[in-house]
Amino acid sequence: xxxxxxxxxxxxxxxxxxxxxxxxxxxxxxxxxxxxxxxxxxxxxxxxxxxxxxxxxxxxxxxxxxxxxxxxxxxxxxxxxxxxxxxxxxxxxxxxxxxxxxxxxxxxxxxxxxxxxxxxxxxxxxxxxxxxxxxxxxxxxxxxxxxxxxxxxxxxxxxxxxxxxxxxxxxxxxxxxxxxxxxxxxxxxxxxxxxxxxxxxxxxxxxxxxxxxxxxxxxxxxxxxxxxxxxxxxxxxxxxxxxxxxxxxxxxxxxxxxxxxxxxxxxxxxxxxxxxxxxxxxxxxxxxxxxxxxxxxxxxxxxxxxxxxxxxxxxxxxxxxxxxxxxxxxxxxxxxxxxxxxxxxxxxxxxxxxxxxxxxxxxxxxxxxxxxxxxxxxxxxxxxxxxxxxxxxxxxxxxxxxxxxxxxxxxxxxxxxxxxxxxxxxxxxxxxxxxxxxxxxxxxxxxxxxxxxxxxxxxxxxxxxxxxxxxxxxxxxxxxxxxxxxxxxxx
Amino acid sequence: xxxxxxxxxxxxxxxxxxxxxxxxxxxxxxxxxxxxxxxxxxxxxxxxxxxxxxxxxxxxxxxxxxxxxxxxxxxxxxxxxxxxxxxxxxxxxxxxxxxxxxxxxxxxxxxxxxxxxxxxxxxxxxxxxxxxxxxxxxxxxxxxxxxxxxxxxxxxxxxxxxxxxxxxxxxxxxxxxxxxxxxxxxxxxxxxxxxxxxxxxxxxxxxxxxxxxxxxxxxxxxxxxxxxxxxxxxxxxxxxxxxxxxxxxxxxxxxxxxxxxxxxxxxxxxxxxxxxxxxxxxxxxxxxxxxxxxxxxxxxxxxxxxxxxxxxxxxxxxxxxxxxxxxxxxxxxxxxxxxxxxxxxxxxxxxxxxxxxxxxxxxxxxxxxxxxxxxxxxxxxxxxxxxxxxxxxxxxxxxxxxxxxxxxxxxxxxxxxxxxxxxxxxxxxxxxxxxxxxxxxxxxxxxxxxxxxxxxxxxxxxxxxxxxxxxxxxxxxxxxxxxxxxxxxxxxxxxxxxxxxxxxxxxx
Numbered sequence: 001x002x003x004x005x006x007x008x009x010x011x012x013x014x015x016x017x018x019x020x021x022x023x024x025x026x027x028x029x030x031x032x033x034x035x036x037x038x039x040x041x042x043x044x045x046x047x048x049x050x051x052x053x054x055x056x057x058x059x060x061x062x063x064x065x066x067x068x069x070x071x072x073x074x075x076x077x078x079x080x081x082x083x084x085x086x087x088x089x090x091x092x093x094x095x096x097x098x099x100x101x102x103x104x105x106x107x108x109x110x111x112x113x114x115x116x117x118x119x120x121x122x123x124x125x126x127x128x129x130x131x132x133x134x135x136x137x138x139x140x141x142x143x144x145x146x147x148x149x150x151x152x153x154x155x156x157x158x159x160x161x162x163x164x165x166x167x168x169x170x171x172x173x174x175x176x177x178x179x180x181x182x183x184x185x186x187x188x189x190x191x192x193x194x195x196x197x198x199x200x201x202x203x204x205x206x207x208x209x210x211x212x213x214x215x216x217x218x219x220x221x222x223x224x225x226x227x228x229x230x231x232x233x234x235x236x237x238x239x240x241x242x243x244x245x246x247x248x249x250x251x252x253x254x255x256x257x258x259x260x261x262x263x264x265x266x267x268x269x270x271x272x273x274x275x276x277x278x279x280x281x282x283x284x285x286x287x288x289x290x291x292x293x294x295x296x297x298x299x300x301x302x303x304x305x306x307x308x309x310x311x312x313x314x315x316x317x318x319x320x321x322x323x324x325x326x327x328x329x330x331x332x333x334x335x336x337x338x339x340x341x342x343x344x345x346x347x348x349x350x351x352x353x354x355x356x357x358x359x360x361x362x363x364x365x366x367x368x369x370x371x372x373x374x375x376x377x378x379x380x381x382x383x384x385x386x387x388x389x390x391x392x393x394x395x396x397x398x399x400x401x402x403x404x405x406x407x408x409x410x411x412x413x414x415x416x417x418x419x420x421x422x423x424x425x426x427x428x429x430x431x432x433x434x435x436x437x438x439x440x441x442x443x444x445x446x447x448x449x450x451x452x453x454x455x456x457x458x459x460x461x462x463x464x465x466x467x468x469x470x471x472x473x474x475x476x477x478x479x480x481x482x483x484x485x486x487x488x489x490x491x
Numbered sequence: 492x493x494x495x496x497x498x499x500x501x502x503x504x505x506x507x508x509x510x511x512x513x514x515x516x517x518x519x520x521x522x523x524x525x526x527x528x529x530x531x532x533x534x535x536x537x538x539x540x541x542x543x544x545x546x547x548x549x550x551x552x553x554x555x556x557x558x559x560x561x562x563x564x565x566x567x568x569x570x571x572x573x574x575x576x577x578x579x580x581x582x583x584x585x586x587x588x589x590x591x592x593x594x595x596x597x598x599x600x601x602x603x604x605x606x607x608x609x610x611x612x613x614x615x616x617x618x619x620x621x622x623x624x625x626x627x628x629x630x631x632x633x634x635x636x637x638x639x640x641x642x643x644x645x646x647x648x649x650x651x652x653x654x655x656x657x658x659x660x661x662x663x664x665x666x667x668x669x670x671x672x673x674x675x676x677x678x679x680x681x682x683x684x685x686x687x688x689x690x691x692x693x694x695x696x697x698x699x700x701x702x703x704x705x706x707x708x709x710x711x712x713x714x715x716x717x718x719x720x721x722x723x724x725x726x727x728x729x730x731x732x733x734x735x736x737x738x739x740x741x742x743x744x745x746x747x748x749x750x751x752x753x754x755x756x757x758x759x760x761x762x763x764x765x766x767x768x769x770x771x772x773x774x775x776x777x778x779x780x781x782x783x784x785x786x787x788x789x790x791x792x793x794x795x796x797x798x799x800x801x802x803x804x805x806x807x808x809x810x811x812x813x814x815x816x817x818x819x820x821x822x823x824x825x826x827x828x829x830x831x832x833x834x835x836x837x838x839x840x841x842x843x844x845x846x847x848x849x850x851x852x853x854x855x856x857x858x859x860x861x862x863x864x865x866x867x868x869x870x871x872x873x874x875x876x877x878x879x880x881x882x883x884x885x886x887x888x889x890x891x892x893x894x895x896x897x898x899x900x901x902x903x904x905x906x907x908x909x910x911x912x913x914x915x916x917x918x919x920x921x922x923x924x925x926x927x928x929x930x931x932x933x934x935x936x937x938x939x940x941x942x943x944x945x946x947x948x949x950x951x952x953x954x955x956x957x958x959x960x961x962x963x964x965x966x967x968x969x970x971x972x973x974x975x976x977x978x979x980x981x982x983x984x985x986x987x988x989x990x991x992x993x994x995x996x997x998x999x
Contacts, residue, residue, distance in 0.1 A: 316556060376628065382621040391617070392556055395665045402666075402698040406713075409662045416654045420647060428635065468553045476555050 002045035003057040005038040009115030017108035024103040031107040039086030051076025052477035067185035071125040076478030084329045088241040089114045094453030096234040109139035126186040137163045147232040155230025162223040169210030204262025207255035214247025216303040218277035225296035233340035240332035257483045271311035277304030278411035285418040291350040302328045309393035317396020324389035334374045334457040346443040352425040361427040368427040385464035501605030507598030516594040528576040535569040542988040557674040561615040566989030571611040574847040578748035584964040585741040599629040616674040638737040645737035652730040660717025670695045680764035687768035711769035721754030725784040735803035740858035747806040748851035770821035778920040784811030789930035798868045819913035835912025840986045845901035852968035875947030880956040884943045893972040901975035
């Protein structure tokens with residue numbers, strides 16, 4: 001069932017392209033239909049899934065001589081992230097409703113990216129996983145380079161290079177695994193079951209960093225803010241919402257399960273990097289004057305929590321990390337939607353010192369309430385999805401990393417600081433209108449697709465915040481599978 | 492039933508927030524509050540004489556991380572619930588002639604009330620924390636949107652200070668969860684090993700460079716920071732004068748009357764029964780901070796020349812007594828002193844109700860003055876008001892005397908019980924704290940003399956006396972103060988069984 005999310009997205013991409021640029025309304029409907037269908041499939045598929053074990057979705061031989069198979073499967077973790085991708089893609093289409101330039105190509109790239117992401121989350125053959133990983137990178141480059149803004153070629157190229165370097169590191173390490181392992185296979189389940197591999201002490205950091213580059217691991221995070229800022233709104237939403245999750249997912253699913261012994265050696269080192277990311281990202285966000293950079297750096301900070309949860313090497317910490325991936329995907333998507341689409345396309349500036357004088361709070365009440373709720377969610381307020389995720393991560397990290405946990409608390413506070421600052425400057429500014437500054441008396445009203453997208457994302461965060469079992473019951477049993485219990489006992 | 496009482500104001504609050512067209516939101520807020528008042532009174536009557544929880548509803552929310560919805564009311568919670576119901580009614584009555592109070596204001600106020608009711612009935616830490624944080628948001632916006640000239644800075648300072656405390660408290664309890672596997676407050680208090688949670692923490696937390704005692708202390712300090720900021724304890728108080736003076740005065744009634752009591756509730760429910768060893772180990776410094784809070788607040792009040800700032804610092808000083816009583820009670824005892832322990836904690840609860848209602852009444856008087864002068868609140872803009880406003884002077888006089896602890900009014904039995912209980916455990920600190928009464932008398936009488944006695948300030952010669960609507964706000968408060976002053980057992984019958992049970996658990 002879940003495998004159809006991939007096929008539907010790629011078919012949607014082809015259909016959107018063939019529909020042609022002269023029929024934009026039709027293209028949009030195709031894109032929306034395709035992503036809604038993927039979302040529905042992912043929800044039904046997740047409901048039918050036994051989250052505590054890896055269920056095979058498709059298994060066919062592909063290149064038998066190299067032990068490569070077309071092997072799609074899912075457990076609760078995959079299902080959670082597939083649902084996230086489904087939600088993010090629907091919201092992204094809604095917030096791209098006003099794209100005018102080369103509409104069919106835009107949505108074709110967009111849906112191809114989504115298809116690649118679904119593929120990564122469902123691949124249990126490492127070669128296949130990397131193929132989908134690369135498929136996701138290419139459309140991302142074009143989305144930014146063609147439809148982006150601020151230094152778009154630079155942002156797109158930086159993002160593509162970082163991604164390719166990361167995946168090259170992973171590829172090299174996995175080829176080594178293939179050579180070293182007696183099983184001669186790329187099947188992840190067989191590899192993890194086969195027993196300890198040699199060379200874990202250096203294979204682990206290579207693969208982990210390779211994946212975690214895409215998750216915004218400090219100090220390899222620099223692609224993230226520039227990429228986010230350069231990208232068109234929908235692409236920023238996907239970039240922060242799901243593409244960063246590819247990295248975290250790969251780190252968890254591949255490098256941590258394959259190299260539990262290497263993980264043990266490097267646990268503290270990577271936990272420290274994660275913590276630096278949390279504090280550094282929040283600290284830089286506190287000083288930015290470009291609204292989109294604030295959100296871009298906040299993603300680095302929030303992804304730091306994911307990585308900290310992964311490095312906690314406890315059941316709760318890992319579960320919290322996966323939940324945080326979901327939660328951040330939703331919230332970051334919403335923040336970028338507010339900043340990039342709802343505000344920027346009306347004010348044509350992202351400079352907070354100008355927005356301060358624009359009286360946005362009164363002129364855009366819907367946007368201001370949306371942004372307020374998104375900010376609360378981003379601060380990790382109880383009642384929103386981020387809270388349960390952070391609580392689980394921090395319980396987990398207390399066990400092995402007590403000092404880092406207390407420092408992470410400071411990171412949360414800096415997060416509160418930059419969020420309040422952004423909120424204050426953008427929508428609740430007390431600064432009177434500067435004399436001579438040209439500020440329109442009103443902005444064009446918020447459109448129906450924007451409202452639906454915002455409500456969809458907010459609803460996800462609040463529903464999961466109030467009833468976390470919906471996802472936790474998917475994630476928590478999955479973390480108790482043998483492939484992860486090995487990690488936990490390593491810690 | 493209690494769950495509905497918590498959800499009712501939240502629901503109505505959200506409705507009001509999204510219906511800006513509502514022309515007359517006050518009746519709805521009043522109806523909601525009468526319902527809450529009736530419900531809370533019934534619940535409080537049911538808890539009389541019972542040591543355990545009388546109203547309880549449990550729902551397993553997320554078992555994997557010990558998140559449980561456990562709402563339960565015992566005598567201790569009942570005191571806070573009564574306080575909430577009374578002060579919110581007063582605060583809504585007090586907006587009778589306020590033009591600023593629109594649908595959004597009442598929406599925020601009701602949300603705040605729901606958050607407070609939820610906090611005071613929560614028996615699971617995460618459940619508690621949910622409401623603790625929820626109540627911060629409407630309070631922030633009430634100051635931010637309706638406050639005075641420096642509202643932006645005041646609201647942000649308030650928010651950030653509180654968040655520092657909240658995050659620390661959260662971290663502390665997360666560590667405790669790791670050690671014990673539960674967030675349930677009664678379970679934590681009941682299963683606390685003799686000697687505290689230090690060894691258990693050391694066993695579960697991989698922090699080998701620290702001794703169990705040090706680890707226990709760190710976790711205690713983290714958890715304690717949350718309530719110490721909220722009440723607040725000197726030197727974490729600096730948000731308080733700013734927030735209290737910048738908030739619209741009817742909202743200050745709620746901030747000092749009820750919101751500061753969240754911290755006291757946390758102190759009694761989260762800190763005292765779970766960390767008594769750690770309090771005892773830090774007995775001298777903690778008591779010193781409590782005494783400094785009392786004396787500093789009183790001296791600072793003495794230095795004020797503005798009525799609203801005066802009562803802000805006065806609140807700080809009075810809240811210090813709550814710290815004193817609770818800290819004193821956590822001292823490994825000479826046997827036979829259980830009654831003194833209970834007296835101190837009962838005194839704190841009485842002080843919670845007494846200070847909450849009296850401070851709310853005093854700020855109500857401030858708002859009446861504000862309305863008459865158009866905002867001027869310096870002593871200089873008043874004088875001799877007794878002659879033309881006898882009712883104003885008389886009623887405010889009763890409230891002032893209750894605040895300074897005159898026998899026959901509720902402030903007296905509250906402070907007396909705290910002193911009586913604390914003296915056995917902390918004689919020196921208690922002696923210094925009694926000094927606070929002196930300063931309190933000094934600043935309150937100075938204020939009262941400047942405003943109501945002396946030659947009549949000619950700018951105020953036409954000032955109107957209390958109207959019927961205004962009497963409606965303050966008369967019930969004065970009546971309650973008198974009733975508790977003469978018959979404190981009215982409240983003690985509710986609180987004492989639960990306090991006795993709590994105190995008996997404090998084995999060292």
